[in-house]
Structures are given as structure tokens and as C-alpha cells.
Amino acid sequence: MTITIASQSLSQLPETVAEIYQQFPSLETEALKLVQTPLRIIDKPEGVLYVTQKEYAVLKNDDENLSMIGTDDATTCHIVVLVNRKESSVCVAHIDSTDDLDEELTRMVLDVMGQQHAESDFYLELSIMGGYRDEMHKSEMLTLDLLQFYNDLPVNFQLKSLCVNSVNTRTSNGINWPIIYGVAVDLQSDFIISPAKFNLNVRGPCLSLRSSRFLSSQCSLQRVYHTGEGIFRINPFSYRYHSQMVDWIHKSDDFILNNFSTSPAVEPEHFPQEMKQVFQFVVHNPFPLASVFKFNKSVKYVPSPQGQWLKL
Template sequence: MVLVLSGVLQDEPPPDTRSLLQAHPIYKDSAQQFVAIPNKVVGPAGLLYVRQRELAVTVPHDKNVTILGSDDATTCIIVVLRHSGSGAVALAHLDGAGTEECAATMVQRVQEVGMGFAEGRLELQLVGGFSDSRHYSEDLFYNIMHAFHRQPVEIDLTLACVGELNTTIRSGIHWPIVYGVGVITKTGELFPATFPDKGPDLALRIARHLRGGQQVLDIYDSNLGLLRIGPFNYDPLRGVDLWLEQPDELILQHLSTSPEVEPPHFVMQIRATLKYIQEHPFPAITVFRDNRPRYYRRDENTGQWVPIRY
């Protein structure tokens, strides 16, 4: 069972975005309305930032998190699942790895943290991806739709700002319109957003998916109000010194799925990540002492996530 499109249960998910729009033109209207919302620049106070191959779940009364958000999505798709009764909300940043397991985890966790609210429906919103030349986004869209369709509950697709609906053309090149989204946890309101502060351990988190970590990790404990990173390992990178000597253009061309449309800070982030891998080739030994996660709590004065010292 499971996807509900335009209020109608579907036997099969649509194979691509074009089929979705032909059968359900309402999604074109809602996507056009969404991309017309002004982009907001969101600061660190109250923000829980979710990176690529990560997910997080929280509830409206969480005093530590008022906005869930993610950005830098080019060929990736940001997925939001919310229960309209409890207001429990999950956000994931997906690139094709771990999609099936992530969909199941999002459904399970939203039901868990929102327990006690029988009334309401599960609402799915997809933002990101664009009409890229290699069709990465189109394949990812289908995989996400298929993964949620397989869940044993009804899920209403309420927004699909993906593929051609999230594409503009500049100088003959296809670009994403929206790179990031924020969700106000109290209301479930979704808006285009940019996040200059992407939270702690950024290079470590990027290194995991850059060097083979396939799982979509749940990074937040809403009961304790703690951001949780790891533990995990990643594949060592032979020749990392050589990579660091390469010009920006070569790094961009070889380490991005969409080099023409990456945000300006992409290469800087990758260089910082390569440097981190150089310094910590085996994080299971040097970063996650005794195989323990790195925990962060919200500082009441600064609004930043600060490490918990053991």
C-alpha cells in the first residue's frame, strides 16, 4: 500500500516526475508557489542542521530545536515527513545511498516520538534535485517514491518540488532553483533556506559519505535534546596528499555529481574534509574513543551546539 497522490491511493508510484505531473498537475502549482517564497538565511540559534546521508526527528515542543534544515542539495533531494496530528517531523538529505532503510526509519521514528496521537496523517514533502544531465535526480526521485510506497502505512505526498519543477536555465545550463529548506518544528511550515552555520564536526560528517559510508544516520535524540555524531569509520584515502595539491577546478570536476552548479563554498568544504581525512585516516580509533558517539548539547547563551565533555 501506500502513497496517496492528490488524495488518491496509488497501486504503484509514478516512474518519473513527468508522469507525476501529467497525472497530478496540482504538484506543479504547489511547487511553483514554493519556489516563489523568498529564501531565508537562518542562523544557528534553535537550528538542527542535517547533512547529506543524515536524518533527524523531533517534536513541536522540543525546546532545543525550532528549525530543522539542510542545504547544498544539487542532485540530492531533501525529504520531510510529518504527522499532522502530533506534529512530529523528520528531515533527511538523500543522495541515493540507504534510501529504503531511511524511509522505514523516518516512518518508524515519527510514529514513535508522536505516540498517542491517533488522528492525523503522514505527509511527505520532497524538495531538491533538478534536471541534471546525468539524470541522477530523476533516479533518486523514483527510488524515494518507491521506498515510501513500500511502507505499511498511508503517506500523503503534499509537495514535490523536484526535477523540472526545481530547475531554471542560465546561459544554457540547468540549475537548481532551491538548494535548501528549513522546517519550523512548531508549525511544520516549510521554506527555502540557506544555513551559513552547518553545525559541529562538519568535515568529519562529510568524510563519512565522501569515503563510503552508505547508511543514513539518525543524528538527534529528541528525548535528551542531544546532537549525536557517530561512531563510524570510513575508508582511508590513498593519495590524499596529492588530492590536496590539485587545483580547485580538478577537485570540483572529480568530486561533485554536478560541478557546474555547486555552491561557491563546495571546494573549500572538500579541501577541509580531505585535510581531516589526512589527519584522521581511522576515525574509529582516533575520533570515537571507546567507540562512543560525540554528543553535543544546546548552549542556552549562544544557541550553538557545544560538546559534552566526559
């Protein structure tokens, strides 16, 4: 099995993203179209499923309460979209690394595949977006790692979009910035992918808890929702509590950016405040297995037609 691009097999992965665009110019053309597409502002929670960093979710187009899925705030992180046309389902993931993630990434593919398809013509549509020409080349390494992983899986993929690196970079005052930070996939429009910005009020339940995963050594890539189950699930995890967090809450935005971001110069403007909310949450819940995940049980929510998440 392998990745195909415009009916050509990616038999050997090039060593740089530039070489990929050179070998498959249609990928660059499509990526340029995407970055030039008007930004969608998602400001109403009705029908919206948001995944944050280290999360993925699977939606089917017959979900009664949800009709859009997406993510935001990706700088060096990547957004992966997998579409299964046979089952009318889509998976969106917000990935910050592939290190030791083979099992989780494989499970994500199986989740969107649903029933095993033995047909020779079965494939998943693959789109990878996010990342930019950062100084440390973290984005490019992640792009190549993801492509290598999918190319090695015994599943057919059609790479529909690769909007990364130079194509997703703009320069201002001598600093490289991502163009696309987030995307939305509309289930009612044939899984069209659009650049998107999700306001904080539409990002789903317990955002501070979910965002605190970056403090945990246990968390990798978690599935938070699948239409087949209909439940938003936050599985138990613990994190490292630092006594300095009380002080971090009152630190300057520059301190937060320089100490807790992989790309401090280009983070969204709400990043410092969001991080402080995470620290505030952790200060009040230093032992989440006792205060949040009581009896080692997941925290669960169900969506309502009005866009609310109701705790079970």
C-alpha cells in the same frame, strides 16, 4: 497502505516525474509556489538544527533549544520532510541514494511516527524537494525510487509537496541549475517549509567529520538527533584514507569539482573549500576509530539556547 495526493491514491507509480505532474497538476502548482518563495538566509545559529548529506533528524515542537531544522547543498540529492501532526514532530533527511537503504529509510519513518498509531485516519505528511534536470537523470531516478519506497510501506502518506526535476530547474548559459538547494522547516509556524540557505557558521558540530562519511563504505543514512533524546550523536564509522589527500588539499577548485561532485557545474561556490576542509580533517585523522571515536564510542553534543553545541 499507499500515498495519497489531493485525496487520490497513487495506486500505480507513473514512469516519469512529468507523468506525475500531468496526473496530479496540483503538485506542480504547489511546487511552483515553493520555488517562487523568497529564499531565507539562515545566518544565526540560535535554535537551528542542520543536517547534512546522509543524515536525518527528528524535532518536536516542544524542544527547549531548537525551533528550526533544515539542510542545504542538495543538487542531485533529495530533501525529504515528514510531518507527524498527532505528535507535532518533523523529520528532515538529506538523501543521496536509496540503494540498500530500505532498513534505514523504514527506521526514519518509525522515528517520526513515535508511538504506533493504529487509527485508520493516521498519516504522515510527505514532502520531497531537490534534484533537477541533470544530464545523467540521476535526480529523476532518485525521485521515483523514493516515491516507490514510500508507496510500498504499510503507512499512510499524504504527498504535500513534490518540488523536483523540471519545476526545480532553471537554465543559464545552456546549463541546467537547481533552483532550490536547501529548505528550512520552522516549528513555530505550523511546519511551513521555505527555501533556505544555511551559512557555514550554523551547520552544527564537527561538520568536516560528518561530511567525511562520503569516504566511508559503512555509512548510509544516520539519525543525528531526536528531541526525545536531546543529544546530537555522531556514531562511529571509518573511511578510506588516501595518501593523495595531502595533494588534493592544494589542488584547484576545478579539480575538486570534477573529481568529487556528481554535478560539478552547479555546486555551491563553497563546495571546493568545504571538501578541502574534509581532506584536511582526514589527513589529521587517518584512523578515526582511534582518534575520534575512542573505544568505539559516539561523539555527542547537546544544544544550548545560544546556538552552541556543547560536547559531552
